[in-house]
Amino acid sequence: xxxxxxxxxxxxxxxxxxxxxxxxxxxxxxxxxxxxxxxxxxxxxxxxxxxxxxxxxxxxxxxxxxxxxxxxxxxxxxxxxxxxxxxxxxxxxxxxxxxxxxxxxxxxxxxxxxxxxxxxxxxxxxxxxxxxxxxxxxxxxxxxxxxxxxxxxxxxxxxxxxxxxxxxxxxxxxxxxxxxxxxxxxxxxxxxxxxxxxxxxxxxxxxxxxxxxxxxxxxxxxxxxxxxxxxxxxxxxxxxxxxxxxxxxxxxxxxxxxxxxxxxxxxxxxxxxxxxxxxxxxxxxxxxxxxxxxxxxxxxxxxxxxxxxxxxxxxxxxxxxxxxxxxxxxxxxxxxxxxxxxxxxxxxxxxxxxxxxxxxxxxxxxxxxxxxxxxxxxxxxxxxxxxxxxxxxxxxxxxxxxxxxxxxxxxxxxxxxxxxxxxxxxxxxxxxxxxxxxxxxxx
Numbered sequence: 001x002x003x004x005x006x007x008x009x010x011x012x013x014x015x016x017x018x019x020x021x022x023x024x025x026x027x028x029x030x031x032x033x034x035x036x037x038x039x040x041x042x043x044x045x046x047x048x049x050x051x052x053x054x055x056x057x058x059x060x061x062x063x064x065x066x067x068x069x070x071x072x073x074x075x076x077x078x079x080x081x082x083x084x085x086x087x088x089x090x091x092x093x094x095x096x097x098x099x100x101x102x103x104x105x106x107x108x109x110x111x112x113x114x115x116x117x118x119x120x121x122x123x124x125x126x127x128x129x130x131x132x133x134x135x136x137x138x139x140x141x142x143x144x145x146x147x148x149x150x151x152x153x154x155x156x157x158x159x160x161x162x163x164x165x166x167x168x169x170x171x172x173x174x175x176x177x178x179x180x181x182x183x184x185x186x187x188x189x190x191x192x193x194x195x196x197x198x199x200x201x202x203x204x205x206x207x208x209x210x211x212x213x214x215x216x217x218x219x220x221x222x223x224x225x226x227x228x229x230x231x232x233x234x235x236x237x238x239x240x241x242x243x244x245x246x247x248x249x250x251x252x253x254x255x256x257x258x259x260x261x262x263x264x265x266x267x268x269x270x271x272x273x274x275x276x277x278x279x280x281x282x283x284x285x286x287x288x289x290x291x292x293x294x295x296x297x298x299x300x301x302x303x304x305x306x307x308x309x310x311x312x313x314x315x316x317x318x319x320x321x322x323x324x325x326x327x328x329x330x331x332x333x334x335x336x337x338x339x340x341x342x343x344x345x346x347x348x349x350x351x352x353x354x355x356x357x358x359x360x361x362x363x364x365x366x367x368x369x370x371x372x373x374x375x376x377x378x379x380x381x382x383x384x385x386x387x388x389x390x391x392x393x394x395x396x397x398x399x400x401x402x403x404x405x406x407x408x409x410x411x412x413x414x415x416x417x418x419x420x421x422x423x424x425x426x427x428x429x430x431x432x433x434x435x436x437x438x439x440x441x442x443x
Contacts, residue, residue, distance in 0.1 A: 001022060001100055001101070001102055002020065002021065002022025002023060002024035002025055002028065002098075002100055002101045002102075003020070003021055003022055003101075003102060003103070003104035003105075003108055003109070003112075004018060004019065004020040004021075004028070004092070004095045004096075004101060004102075004103065004104060005018070005019060005103055005104035005108075005109075005441050005442040006018055006019075006088055006092070006441070006442050007019040007078070007109075007442035007443060008083065008442070010085075011083075011085075012083060012084060012085070013083030014082070014083055015080055015081070015082065015083050016080070016081055016082065016083035016084075016087065016088050017078050017079070017080050018078070018079045018081070018088065018091055018092070018095075019076070019077075019078050019079075019104075019109060019442060020076065020077045020078075020079070020095065020101075021070070021071075021072045021074050021075070021076040021077075021104075021109060021112060022074055022075065022100075022101075023074070023075065023100070024098060024099070024100050024101055025074070025075040025076060025077050026075060027098065028077070028095055028098055028101065029062060029064065029077055031051050031052075031094075031098060032046075032048050032049060032051070032057075032079070032091075032094060032095075033046040033047065033048060033049070033062065034047075034049065037062075037064045037066075037077070038062055038064050039064070040064055040065065040066050040069075041063065041064070041065060042063075042064075043061045043062075043063055044061065044062045044063075044064075045059065045060070045061060045062075046059070046060065046061075046062050047059050048060055048079065048081065048091065050090065050093075050094050051094045051097050051098065057081070057087060057090045057091055057094065058081040058082055058087050058090075058091075060079060060080045060081035060082070061079075061080040062077060062078075062079055062080075063077060063078040063079075063080070064077050065077065065078075068116070071109065071113055071118065072109055072112040072113050072116060072118065073112065073113060073116030073117065073118045074112060074116065079091065103441075104441060104442065105436075105441070106436065106440060106441050106443075107128070107436030107440075107443060108436070109442070109443055110124050110127055110128070110436065110443055111124070111436045114424060120148075120151050120423045120424050120425075121422070121423050121424030122145055122148075122150050122151045122154075122422065122423050122424075123145070123146055123148065123151065124424075124436070125145070125378070125379065126142045126143075126145035126146040126378075127142075127146065127443070128443075129141070129142040129145070129212055129378065130142035130143065130146065131440065131443060134256070134258060134263060135258050135261050135262060135263045136261040137211055137261050137262060137263070137369065138211055138212065138263055141208065141211045141212065141375065141378065144375070145378060149376075150376045151423045153197075153201075153376060154376070154419055154422050154423050155423060155425070157194050157197055157198065157419055158416050158419040158420055158423075158425065160190050160193065160194050161194060161393075161412060161415055161416040161419065162416055163190065164187050164190050164191060164412060165409060165412045165413065165416065167183055167186075167187055168187070168408060168409045168412060169409055191393065191396070191397060194393065195390070195393055195394075195397075198386055198389060198390050198393070199390065201376050201377060201386060202377070202383065202386055202387065202390070204375060204376075204377060205368070206377075206383075207368070207369060207375055208375040208376070208377045208378040209377065209378060209379065209380065209383075210295065210368065210369065211263065211369065211375075211378070212378045212379070213263075213265075214256060214263040214264055214265040215262060215263060215264045215265070215295050215296070215365055215368060215369070216264075216265050216267070216293060216294045216295045216296070217264055217265065217266045217267065217294060217295065217296045217297075217298060217361070218267045218269060218287075218290045218291050218293075218294035218296075218297050218298070219231055219266065219267065219268050219269060219298045219300060220269055220287055220290075220291055220297055220298065220299055220300070220312075220315060221299050221300035221301050221312065221323075222301065222302070222312070224302070225300045225301050225302045225325055225326075226300055226302070226325040226326060226348050227268050227269065227300045228253075228268050229325075229348045229349075230268075230298070230300055230323065230325070230348055231253065231255065231266055231268040233348050233351075233354060234255075234257060234266060234358075235255045235257065235266070252267050252268070252269050252286050252287070252290055253267065253268040254266070254267050254268075259358070259361065259362060259365060260362055260365070262362075262365045262369055264365070267290050267294070269286065269287035269290050269291075288311070291315055294319070295319065295368055296319055296320070296321070296361065296364050296365075296368075297315055297317075297319060297320040297321070298320075298321055298323050298357075298361075299312060299315055299316060299320055299321070299322050299323060300323045300325055301322065301323070301324055301325065302325060302326050303324045303325060303326045303327050303329060303330040303334065303345070304326060304329055304330065306324060306334065306335060306338055316341060319364075320342070321342055321343070321344065321357070321360055321361070321364070322338070322341045322342060322343035322344075323343070323344055323346060323357060324338070324343055324344070324345045324346065325346055325347065325348055326347060326348075326349070327345045327346060327347045327350075327352060327353070328347040328349060328350045328352065330345075342360075344356050344357045344360055381422075382422050385418040385419070385421050385422050386418070386419075386422070388414075388418045389415045389416075389418040389419050390415075392411040392412070392414045392415035392418070393411070393412075393415045395408075395411045396408050396411035396412050396415065399411065
């Protein structure tokens with residue numbers, strides 16, 4: 001089948017780009033323009049008509065990319081027209097009337113590029129990350145992965161495992177032959193190197209995932225302390241309902257922010273207190289769950305009533321900032337014991353000390369987002385495959401020591417398979433759907 005889709009963003013724009021890929025692409029161009037395909041990779045101005053009529057849709061640019069030198073590896077074209085909904089709809093309607101042409105599914109162009117060997121799976125994922133990047137640090141990370149360093153590292157480790165496997169299988173095939181001592185030493189040395197490398201990659205504090213998904217901040221505390229007001233203030237808009245009535249927030253309310261180029265997801269949670277209301281109790285349970293998942297907790301309390309339940313006191317760890325709100329109502333000084341905690345005294349109503357709170361948040365972000373060129377894991381699936389690879393390698397080491405070579409070889413095969421699945425070197429059909437469904441249509 002030949003696929004087509006709008007690859008530029010929907011809505012009114014100066015230019016819209018419709019991408020076409022597949023065997024029928026030359027036919028699509030000929031039927032739309034009444035002329036053969038233009039010279040490869042040369043922008044050519046053409047009148048674009050409705051199929052089988054002389055009715056003009058628009059005048060635009062045709063770019064022709066013959067296979068295999070195209071993004072998808074198939075015959076491909078990009079049609080640039082004026083970006084109105086009517087023009088794009090007319091163009092889509094005309095292409096759809098051509099036999100064996102259909103609208104592309106989300107991420108299908110990039111999926112074809114992967115299946116045709118134009119890119120590996122890591123690069124395909126980084127394309128999606130680049131498209132969805134909202135901050136500079138997310139863009140930089142996506143570009144690093146696209147450049148192929150991560151794929152090179154995983155392929156290097158996999159090749160080492162395959163070399164070890166070849167020696168082990170030689171021992172299985174020729175059991176009466178003793179492997180030379182230098183080969184045995186090489187197996188041990190290579191295995192140790194791979195183990196150390198994978199353990200080092202896994203010990204990354206999940207920085208890559210934090211950058212891709214966003215740094216999670218949970219606003220927690222008792223009812224009516226000003227949690228929703230703080231969320232609205234940080235967001236510069238009314239995200240959450242603010243009310244004098246205690247327990248207004250029942251569910252978790254999220255907003256995505258860009259703080260000095262760092263991607264942040266701030267969650268406002270239900271007030272933590274003893275409650276008999278079933279709905280509120282569920283909201284409090286969600287709050288505590290969000291606290292466990294958070295990279296940073298902002299524990300907001302009322303300056304006039306700084307009392308901690310056992311639950312709140314348990315949340316005040318090294319990844320928490322105590323935010324004492326309503327300082328404008330404070331007549332005396334705060335408790336000396338409270339001063340010993342990592343805290344900031346603010347007044348959302350008077351806009352007092354908010355800058356100091358934001359500075360504390362920024363410093364926390366910088367410490368958590370210490371990046372280097374060694375970031376290789378950006379998704380949970382990468383981590384899972386590496387953890388399973390590590391487990392099989394440890395099992396291999398144990399079985400190899402007792403010379404249970406048949407079972408040891410199987411662990412080695414499984415370990416190399418998990419590394420291969422990260423970059424798409426082995427059959428990964430079961431995960432392709434979930435990866436490419438995250439793409440927008442037209443990419």
